[in-house]
Amino acid sequence: MICRERVGELVECARRPSEPGPELRAHLAGCTNCRNRWEAEKDLAAALESCGIERRPGASRTGVARL
């Protein structure tokens, strides 16, 4: 099990993205579960980064006209 109090910190570091601070780094060095979660969070952040649906050009005024 991952250490509950660390989850938020790991997620926020992966989302920003930024490297964990000294205290969290020290924890990761000694905790396999949290280290695995950290790796998974970084992978997920990279995958999410490549997503996104662009706004359709010129869709809005066309839509208003339809209503």
Next chain:
Amino acid sequence: MQRSDEELYRLMRKGNQEAFAQLYERREPALYRYALHITGSPVTAEEVAHEVFLQLMAPVARFDAAKGSLESFLYGIARNLIRVARRQGQVEEVVDQAFEHDILGDLIQSETTAALYRTVRELPERYRDVIILCELEERSYEDVARLIGRPIGTVRSRLHRARALLSAKLKRLQTPAEVF
């Protein structure tokens, strides 16, 4: 100074078409993307976004500013419409077609991304919504809390859980099945 959604809505109810156009331009694109993320179908997403504004224009006004923001109200309508579309089987049927015909091909660049979209859609609604709004739409926790009508702490905890679920599902997809 930019008018708030609620001001535009009040003007719209009095027959001001420009106010309605402004409101539509401001909110429709994100509602469309939200519906597209969930359904995977541009057609359904278009219909949902369109129907949201039709309902907003209905003669009997259901929006009550005392109960929350107009934006939150619009997302609520969209969620209900998407639920109906899913119950009617419209969503699942068109998802695969959308990918087969490469409708999103220009936007979805890799298999991993396509898998990610599918996996997001398969998440339970409470987790799916926070992933879409926080991660794909990059809305703040405060915004998302307002939009889904839950405390910020709930948004955070749902996001943490959602990311863990998403990560585990993606990992399973990426791991080749064992051959016996």
